[in-house]
Structure formats: C-alpha cells, structure tokens
Amino acid sequence: MGSEQQLEVIKSAKVLMVGAGGIGCELLKTLALSGFQDIHIIDMDTIEVSNLNRQFLFRQSHVGQSKAKVAREAVLRFRPNINITPYHANVKGPEFNVDFFKQFNVVLNGLDNLDARRHVNRLCLAADVPLVESGTTGFLGQVTVHVKGKTECYECQPKPTPKSYPVCTITSTPSKFVHCIVWAKDLLFAKLFGDKSQGNDLNVRSSDGASSSENAEDAFERRADEDVEQYGRRIYDHVFGYNIEMALGNEETWKNRNRPKPIYSCDVLPENLSYQNGTLEKDCPNGDSSLVSAMASLGLKNPQDIWSLLENTRIFLEALKLFFVKREKDIGNLIFDKDDQLAVEIVTAAANIRAASFGIPLHSLFEAKGIAGNIVHAVATTNAIIAGLIVIEAIKVLHGDTNRYRMTYCVEHPARKMLLMPVEPFEPNKACYVCSETPLTLEVNTSRSKLRDIVEKIVKNKLGMNLPLIMHGSALLYEVGDDLEEVEVANYEANLEKVLAELPSPVTGGTVLTVEDLQQEFTCSINIKHREEFDEEKEPDGMLLSGWTQPPTTEKDNDPTLANKESTSSAAQTAVVEVDEVEIVLPSVRVDIGGAKRKLSDISSAATSAATGVVDATHSSRKPEEIEDDDNDVVVMIDGGNLGANKKKRVQ
Numbered sequence: 001m002g003s004e005q006q007l008e009v010i011k012s013a014k015v016l017m018v019g020a021g022g023i024g025c026e027l028l029k030t031l032a033l034s035g036f037q038d039i040h041i042i043d044m045d046t047i048e049v050s051n052l053n054r055q056f057l058f059r060q061s062h063v064g065q066s067k068a069k070v071a072r073e074a075v076l077r078f079r080p081n082i083n084i085t086p087y088h089a090n091v092k093g094p095e096f097n098v099d100f101f102k103q104f105n106v107v108l109n110g111l112d113n114l115d116a117r118r119h120v121n122r123l124c125l126a127a128d129v130p131l132v133e134s135g136t137t138g139f140l141g142q143v144t145v146h147v148k149g150k151t152e153c154y155e156c157q158p159k160p161t162p163k164s165y166p167v168c169t170i171t172s173t174p175s176k177f178v179h180c181i182v183w184a185k186d187l188l189f190a191k192l193f194g195d196k197s198q199g200n201d202l203n204v205r206s207s208d209g210a211s212s213s214e215n216a217e218d219a220f221e222r223r224a225d226e227d228v229e230q231y232g233r234r235i236y237d238h239v240f241g242y243n244i245e246m247a248l249g250n251e252e253t254w255k256n257r258n259r260p261k262p263i264y265s266c267d268v269l270p271e272n273l274s275y276q277n278g279t280l281e282k283d284c285p286n287g288d289s290s291l292v293s294a295m296a297s298l299g300l301k302n303p304q305d306i307w308s309l310l311e312n313t314r315i316f317l318e319a320l321k322l323f324f325v326k327r328e329k330d331i332g333n334l335i336f337d338k339d340d341q342l343a344v345e346i347v348t349a350a351a352n353i354r355a356a357s358f359g360i361p362l363h364s365l366f367e368a369k370g371i372a373g374n375i376v377h378a379v380a381t382t383n384a385i386i387a388g389l390i391v392i393e394a395i396k397v398l399h400g401d402t403n404r405y406r407m408t409y410c411v412e413h414p415a416r417k418m419l420l421m422p423v424e425p426f427e428p429n430k431a432c433y434v435c436s437e438t439p440l441t442l443e444v445n446t447s448r449s450k451l452r453d454i455v456e457k458i459v460k461n462k463l464g465m466n467l468p469l470i471m472h473g474s475a476l477l478y479e480v481g482d483d484l485e486e487v488e489v490a491n492y493e494a495n496l497e498k499v500l501a502e503l504p505s506p507v508t509g510g511t512v513l514t515v516e517d518l519q520q521e522f523t524c525s526i527n528i529k530h531r532e533e534f535d536e537e538k539e540p541d542g543m544l545l546s547g548w549t550q551p552p553t554t555e556k557d558n559d560p561t562l563a564n565k566e567s568t569s570s571a572a573q574t575a576v577v578e579v580d581e582v583e584i585v586l587p588s589v590r591v592d593i594g595g596a597k598r599k600l601s602d603i604s605s606a607a608t609s610a611a612t613g614v615v616d617a618t619h620s621s622r623k624p625e626e627i628e629d630d631d632n633d634v635v636v637m638i639d640g641g642n643l644g645a646n647k648k649k650r651v652q
C-alpha cells in the first residue's frame with residue numbers, strides 16, 4: 001500500500017484509547033503525530049503528583065484534573081486541527097456499551113488492571129472491533145493484537161494472578177525477605193492497627209496450647225493503664241521471642257530447616273538504655289499525621305541504609321509508640337498504605353527483626369517499601385516503546401494486514417542486541433469460554449451450595465461479569481439491573497439464599513445454566529455436576545470450575561517451604577500479596593526472525609527474563625524446546641497455556 005493511501009486510512013480512522021496514564025500519554029502523542037485525526041479517550045482518573053515524572057502531558061498545575069481532558073488539551077496545542085473526545089469516566093460504565101464500541105475502527109488499551117482489560121476485551125468481541133492490548137512493568141512490556149475469529153482474544157490465555165504464599169510459610173517458616181514483609185504487613189500491622197473484627201492468622205500463632213481457649217487474653221490488647229513503652233516491649237517480646245520459642249517446640253517443622261532464633265528486646269537494647277527514644281511532642285507537626293516518623297525522631301536519615309538489629313528494634317518500638325501517642329484515632333481502622341511513612345517504618349523494622357530471627361538478609365526501608373507496596377518503578381522509555389508498537393499494530397489492523405500482525409515483547413536483557421521480540425499471534429483458543437462457545441463445567445454440591453455462592457464466587461469473581469443474569473432453561477433465576485420491579489428484586493434476593501437443588505427451577509447434576517452479562521453482551525453455558533465433598537484446602541470455594549482458563553499458580557517451584565504441609569488455618573490457606581496486574585506472560589511463542597535462525601539459547605534467555613523478573617516466576621522453570629518448521633522460522637515453546645503448543649496455529 002502506497003504511503004498516500006496509508007495516510008488516508010489513518011486520517012479517516014476513528015480510534016478509542018482506554019487509559020490516559022503512563023502508556024496512554026505516550027500513545028496519544030504518537031497517534032496525533034502519526035496522522036490520526038479522530039481519537040476518543042476514556043480515563044476515570046484525575047492527575048496525581050506521582051504521575052508527573054512520566055505522564056509528560058501533565059503539569060503540576062493540572063493535579064486534581066481529569067487525565068482524559070488535560071491530555072486532550074495538551075495534544076491540541078501541537079495538533080490543533082484534530083478531533084480528540086475525552087471521557088472522564090470508568091470504561092465499565094453503562095454508557096460504553098456495544099453500540100458505543102461499534103463506532104470505532106480499532107480500540108487501543110493503555111490500562112493497568114485485569115478487570116478493565118477483560119471488560120474491554122468482551123465489548124470488542126461483541127462489537128467486532130479489533131483490540132490492541134498493552135502492558136508495561138519496569139523494563140518489560142508487551143503489545144498484543146486481538147481480532148475476533150482471527151487471533152486469540154485477550155482471555156484465550158490464562159493470566160497470572162496476584163502472587164500468593166501458603167499461610168504456613170508466612171506464619172511459621174519464612175525463607176525469603178518477602179515472606180517477612182507479608183507477615184509484617186498483612187498479619188502484624190493488621191493485628192496491631194487494623195480492624196479487630198477481621199480474622200488474622202496471628203491469632204493462631206499468638207497463644208500456646210494453654211491459653212488457646214476462647215477466653216484467652218489477647219496478647220495484642222493494650223491493658224488499661226499499660227504504659228505505651230511497656231506495651232511496645234511486651235508486643236516485641238511476644239512476637240519475636242515467645243512465638244518463635246513456641247514454634248521451635250514443633251520439632252518436625254525444623255527437621256530439614258534452619259531453626260530460627262528467638263529475639264527479646266532486652267537482648268538487643270543496651271542495658272543502660274532504659275528505652276528512651278526520640279522526643280515526643282504531644283501533637284503532630286502542623287497537625288498532619290502523615291509527617292509523623294520514627295526515623296525522624298531517631299535521627300536516621302537515609303532510607304537506603306540497612307539498619308542494624310538494634311536500629312530496627314528502636315524503630316519498631318518508636319513507631320509503635322508514635323502510633324499510640326500521635327495517631328491514636330487511626331488505630332482500629334488502618335490498612336497498610338505504602339505512602340504512610342510510619343506504617344512503612346514499622347513494617348520494615350518488623351520484617352527485618354523477623355528476617356534476623358530466621359537468618360534472612362535484612363533490607364533497607366527503601367527496598368522494603370518497594371516490596372510491601374508492590375512497586376515496580378515505571379520506566380518512561382518502556383511506555384514510549386510500547387506506545388509506538390501499539391500504533392504500528394493499529395495501522396496494520398486498519399489495513400487488514402493480517403499476515404503481518406505481531407505480538408511484541410519488550411525484554412529486559414537484549415538477546416543479540418535485540419530488545420524486542422516479535423511473535424506471530426495465534427488463532428483463537430477453541431477452549432476459551434469467552435470467544436468460543438465452549439461450555440464450562442462446575443462441580444458443586446447442589447444440596448449444600450446456595451445460588452449466592454455461584455453468583456459471587458464463580459460468575460463475578462472468576463468469570464468477571466458485571467451485570468449477570470442466570471437462566472435455567474427458560475426460568476430466570478437471577479438478574480440485576482435498574483429497571484427491575486420491586487417484586488422481581490425480592491424474588492431474586494430470595495433465590496440467592498436458596499440451596500441450588502431447592503430453587504424454583506431446581507439446579508442438580510446434569511443441569512445446564514446459561515449465564516449472561518447484559519452489558520458485555522457475553523453469554524456462556526455452565527454444565528452442573530453434583531459432587532458431595534470438596535477438599536477445604538485445595539478447593540476453598542467448595543466448588544470447582546473447569547474449562548476455564550485457569551491462571552498459572554505462583555510460588556510453587558523451588559520453594560522448600562512448601563514441603564511443610566502444616567497448616568494454621570483451614571479457611572484461608574494463602575496470604576495474598578497483590579502485585580501490579582502486569583500482563584506479561586510468554587505463553588507458547590513463535591519467534592519471528594525473518595528467515596534467519598536465532599540461537600535457541602538467545603531466545604530462551606530473553607524469553608525467560610521477560611517471563612520472570614517481577615512478572616511471573618512460574619514460567620522460568622519451564623524448559624523451552626525447539627521445533628523447526630518448513631519456512632525456516634524457529635518455534636520456541638515455553639508452554640504456559642492450557643492449549644498444547646503443538647495445537648496452536650499461526651494466523652494466516
């Protein structure tokens with residue numbers, strides 16, 4: 001296609017961008033400079049100071065304003081004659097329905113969460129509009145093309161879920177610093193300052209056999225008239241000393257592990273230091289509780305220093321005291337926030353003391369904050385590269401240049417000086433419940449589980465539906481929507497509380513349910529299979545969905561702590577650590593090398609680094625294998641999908 005003709009296609013295209021953040025700012029600029037003239041942008045956020053370092057269309061004076069609107073104004077300044085239509089709104093809103101999507105030639109995602117990405121994928125499928133999807137995390141990034149019926153949809157391949165760790169690793173047998181951080185943040189911090197009514201696995205670990213009765217005193221409660229410094233030392237001795245001694249009593253646990261060392265405050269603090277720390281003023285400086293800092297009151301300045309055990313101990317005690325003296329009103333409803341200095345200080349110190357006990361290397365506050373806040377520092381250049389690739393794929397899509405579509409991975413360590421790995425897209429996954437009509441199967445105890453369990457745990461949580469409707473044959477069992485009569489709402493509410501087999505149209509083994517999302521215009525069938533018993537640990541939902549692109553589980557490989565089957569709680573077996581919902585997965589990939597063979601080791605090391613890093617450690621253990629096909633391409637398989645790699649076909 002000649003360049004004149006090419007430019008015409010670009011000029012007349014109507015494109016929708018979803019997300020005007022790190023990737024979105026770069027993308028809007030590149031679209032405008034490439035000749036696009038009709039661009040619509042949806043973003044629900046306002047500009048924050050922390051966005052300014054890389055979201056270069058925004059300035060300090062824009063803080064608090066709509067990203068979509070400000071991005072438009074900034075680009076119109078250098079491309080005044082193009083049309084940019086901003087929507088300061090959530091893409092999941094009802095106004096963005098299938099008809100809205102149908103007006104576009106292509107949709108370009110610059111989002112940061114799985115939920116919105118899945119939603120846009122379904123609307124693009126329903127509206128039959130091609131989608132170019134993207135994601136970055138640090139130096140890693142990817143761009144993928146999804147064209148209905150031609151290439152995989154966004155949900156054809158499983159996505160990594162937030163990393164989770166077995167509870168026993170966190171409560172009893174940490175082996176990495178991140179385990180100590182999870183313990184300090186999700187258990188200790190939550191126990192000390194969070195909602196007391198929430199279950200917490202520290203409850204289990206905090207009492208010995210003798211005091212484990214219901215009425216046992218909660219060691220974490222501050223006694224009436226208990227001096228705050230005394231309280232701090234009691235908590236310290238309890239969690240770092242007494243609890244470790246209790247744990248050591250279980251000989252089985254330590255047979256193949258290093259035994260931890262109990263740490264008591266009197267062993268660490270110098271004798272003459274009758275524990276006086278920084279000077280305390282009664283009120284917060286300038287009344288701003290976010291400025292309260294244990295580091296500041298102890299004169300520790302550099303967040304990149306690794307504190308000694310003594311320094312960690314002093315920070316822990318000082319921070320605890322500061323919470324009680326200066327932020328008492330927050331106690332009871334605090335949730336860990338990486339931007340809360342005092343919270344980061346106490347979590348760093350607690351994690352380090354625990355790490356010292358278990359012989360794990362200590363970390364600085366800066367590092368601990370990154371781990372606790374799941375921060376992968378954004379790299380502006382990666383966003384720029386990815387935005388450029390999105391535009392290249394968008395242009396190919398507009399030309400219908402199917403043979404040249406590429407999914408491209410930006411890898412951290414260039415292989416043979418190649419930073420980008422282009423991969424030919426695959427055909428739709430025939431087992432994908434989103435873009436094919438493959439029914440799902442749900443094993444469930446139909447005489448015990450309620451309709452509510454299916455709606456919450458399966459339809460909303462696993463299938464990502466917003467406005468679900470559930471039918472058994474022609475009988476409507478459940479529906480949501482603004483236009484329902486009161487009596488209908490009451491009926492559906494009553495159904496939610498009914499056991500499946502006792503619904504007006506009973507759901508038993510062999511029943512086929514139809515589940516539909518009215519906004520996404522997405523329907524799927526679920527075959528119900530009755531099953532009596534479920535393994536509480538492995539199947540905590542009490543039901544099992546299959547035929548579903550199950551995300552790869554993480555942290556399974558090479559973790560000796562998993563050998564320990566001991567459990568402290570039957571309900572919650574994993575402590576979930578959120579990681580940025582990055583989308584970089586290298587499934588079975590075909591690397592396009594334009595006829596020339598690339599050494600497998602080059603490709604696999606690049607692929608492995610892309611697939612590991614912060615992204616998805618599970619892939620690193622997979623062995624790539626090489627297959628040559630007749631057109632001289634090398635096919636590298638890093639089997640991450642549930643489709644056998646051999647079954648995958650290149651898009652023709």
Ligand SMILES: Nc1ncnc2c1ncn2[C@@H]1O[C@H](COP(=O)(O)OP(=O)(O)OP(=O)(O)O)[C@@H](O)[C@H]1O
Nearest residue numbers: 019020021022042043044045089090091111112116
């Ligand atoms: N459901 C949604 N509807 C509309 N916009 C969304 C939705 N979900 C996410 N976004 C937008 O996608 C953009 C993603 O950009 P980015 O990943 O740079 O995140 P950020 O919030 O700007 O930065 P950071 O999270 O690093 O502070 C954000 O501007 C966010 O508002």
Ligand SMILES: [Zn+2]
Nearest residue numbers: 153156432435
């Ligand atoms: Zn699909």
